[in-house]
Amino acid sequence: MSPVVLITGTSSGIGLAAAIQAQQAGYRVVATMRDTSRADDRLEGVDVRRLDVTDPESVTSVVESVVRDHGRLDALVNNAGAGHIGTVETDSVENYRKVMEVNYFGVVAMTKAAMPHLRAAGGRVVTVSSVGGVVGQPFNEAYCAAKFAVEGMMESLAPVAAQQGVTVTVVEPGAVASEFVANVGVDRESAIEAAGPYGASLQGYLSRTATAFSGAQTPDEAAATIISALTDEQPPFRLQTSDWARAFVATKLADADGTAVQKLTTGWI
Structure with a gap:
């Protein structure tokens, strides 16, 4: 019987591409999203379900219904995010909490709900992090904090889960041309004006970011790494989605005192 994978955040971008590619790879795919009216036509034949990863009842009911309807759960792809x-002086603590709820606590909730079923299946947890889960980036304080938390959780969980037959992998994309960027919701001029003393630095960061995303990967290219994490016999714990992402992450992992990263990111602003 074909293995079952539940993927979060599949209305667009990497999640949508991963759902399509997983189905092509022979998985029974459960593609979840907050608003199922946004389901792409290419998900025809895929089991599309509503899920809000910040709602505990939604998380529990979806995981339980998937196991009830499909008989098993072999893999979870935490992609919603x-x-x-923003920066801490001019941003709100409430915004930081919201970012953590979606990007970190949503991952915790989904993984907790799925783990008993993944243990039974000898399954896999694949979590889409970011190069921002390794390298802190200017004006991404809340987002990077959440992704750092995800990486710390999963790196700690991996050996424990492995003892129970469950493989844990994090996938780290760099720049990806998707709706994710648009969904950040930054109006450039308003944001610069609201940044006060940080306006000039934010202007520099936004200009640099626009350049970075002009050469971004496609969602299909990034999603292929997720499929590798699902299908390779022994995937590593950490997978980047491009040569650029590998080189970028390597800067941090070899940077014991933080000097190299600070020099790099200071140049962005």
Whole structure:
């Protein structure tokens, strides 16, 4: 019987591409999203379900119904997430909490709900992090904090889960041309004006970011790494989606005192 994978955040971008590619790879795919009216036509034949990863009842009911309807759960892909631009002095604590709820606590809730079923199946947890889960980036304080938390959780969980037959992998995309960027919701001029003393630095960061995303990967290219994490016999814990992402992450992992990263990111602003 074909394995069952539940993927969060599949209305667009990497999640949508991963759902399509997983189905092509022979999985029974459960593609979840907050608003199922946004389901792409290419998900025809895929089991599309409503899920809000920040709602505990939604998380529990979806996981339980998937196991009831399909008889098993072999893999979870934690992909749902949201970006955020701001800096601590001019941003609100409430915004930080919201970013953590979606990007971190949503991952915790989904993984907790799925784990008993993944243990039974000898399954996999694949979590879409970011290069921002390794390298802190200017004006991404809340987002990087959440992704750092995801990486810390999963890196700690991996050996424990492995003892129970469950493989844990994080996937780290760099720039990806998708609706994710648009969904950050930054109006450039308004944001610069609202940034006060940080306006000039934010202007520099936004200009640099626009350049970075001009050469971004496609969602299909990034999603292929997720499929590798699902299908390779022994995937590593950490997978980047491009050569650029590998080089970027390597800067941090070899940077014991933080000097190299600070020099790099200071140049962005």
